[in-house]
Amino acid sequence: MDLDPIRNKVRTATFPLKPAGSGSATPDNFLFDAKRTEAGRQLPAYYLVYFLLVDLLDFKNLGQFEKVACSVPVDLRGQAFLIEHRKFGLGVFAPESAESESAAAEIVRLIQNAVKIAEPYFDWRAEQAVRASKLNVVNKATDLFARFTFFSDQYAAKRAEAEQRAHERIETRRENGYDVHFPAFGLRREAKWFALSAIESFFSWTEHVFILLAILAAPVVTGDAVAKLAVAKLGRQVQGRARRV
Template sequence: MTASVMRTDLPPELEAVRNVARRALGPVTPTTDNTKADKDFLFKAKRTEAGRKLPAQHLVYFVLADLLGFKNLGKFEKVAWSIPVDFNGRAFLIEHRKFGVGVFAHDPATEEADAEKIVNHIHKAVKVARPFFDWLAGKAVEDSSVNVNNNSTALFDRFEYFVEAHRNKAKEADDRKGERVVKKGGTEGHSWESITYPAMRLRTEARWLGLAAIEAFFSWTEHVLIHIGILSGGMRTAGDVAKLAEADWATKYKSALDLADPASKDFYDRLLVVRKELRNFLAHGSFGKQGEAFSFHSSAGAVPVLLPDPIGSRKFSFGQHLSFDVAGPIRTIEEFIGHLWSGPRAPAEIYIQRYQLPLILTMVADGSYAQAMASPEEMEQFAHYLAGRFDQATDMDW
């Protein structure tokens, strides 16, 4: 059984890593004409228990195929890749099948001990190959041969959950606004009575849930605005995406929406107010940027003081306590969501929210996204096709 060896060109400083990994594999070598293999071994090899303890499939493949040049026999039905190895003259297969990567043998009942030794050697090789993995990942990022994970739907579901909970709690507060709970107790001559109003507590809880919804909205937009920017062609490289991910919310907004559009500019201004007056108040532990953590001592009594915005004046100023009216901001947010998925961004909703696909940067460079963003119909066809390809890869239906 023969498998030719192919090598990946490495920078000189990583040749030593290749040599160390080769030694770490010990008697695990590429197969040769002298490797013993039963007839139809490639089709009848069975999974060993030891093989379930292999490292992640991509690390195994990177070490064996990319770093050390073991031959990959290619894809088969329900098999993503297959690498034959020789262990003390006997053939084994290292394969990534639908139910996971593993070591496959002629007869697992008698070769389990050898399979365990193979797994141990691969673990050692993976451990010493870490600099190679770093180089491989860095090269992929440099070439923008990467996908950007899409968590938009999960983040939006969180926002909707808190909005619904906020409204349910607020409705309960309204339904019980006239309710009083009277409790009495004590002994003769020492009785007591307390009166509570459940609606007051319910309104407080409704406000908390509303604030959580606003937090969840900004978390979602921090994510989804980047994805819209990629689909729109504003970011073409992994460096562009990384830079925007580190930028502030306002910059992300401008990457996805054109402020020359009056409606987009209006929402931008309104949402900035929400972000500053509510979200930043919470994010900074109720001190501010405009949180009234201090009260000014005066002949008129305690007067609220506003802490200065870091960008603005360094002087304190008198102010009013924030009302924390969450109903208005939530209405603004929901109006904005309708605007976000309208006009030229309507196709993006299909790709990002409905199909929940990752963003593939090479498809920015080759014009695939530009073509798909031409209309909702174009995007529907494109996303459906791409989702099918992902399903095919997951099921290994080649």
């Protein structure tokens, strides 16, 4: 893919933002004293900003240090700012002042616009990672199993309560008679809903585990293969829901 046309459009969209250099005004101890701006909290996802600035536009990343995953110094009209991913997320960092806050808001706006323009680049980048084995597969087996046990326990509790109240009859007096309510009916319906949710959760958990096992066992080594397994899993879930409907 020819990235130059996209790169040129992104550079135009981010003007006058540029990499900080020797001509950028920086206070003493700027790297350590810069404070998080409120405007900087509105930046896009950290990975989009990182790939946009560092990978596509060749901004310099100062690297990692204590509580900082990446640090990209930028210049806006001669003033230096830091775009950093710290403990509490990505942000724009600068000396505390009203002027810095206003400038940070402009930086955020420029980056937001550039991220939209760079979507074809992000799609291409993702495709390259998927075709190789440069992916991290998140292990969510514990959370998925916890969801299954929750629905399973709820089903058992509702069913037990329905059995206990099987012969219960509640009459509510009205002006011209009374209404009759059987609690077991509603409890059995709720138990059925929890049972269906438990079944779906069980298959979500086991299929996720099977994908992890396939990766560990080596037959699945590329993002394409993982994606095909995930798509197949989604298809089975949709078919299962259709049959139940």
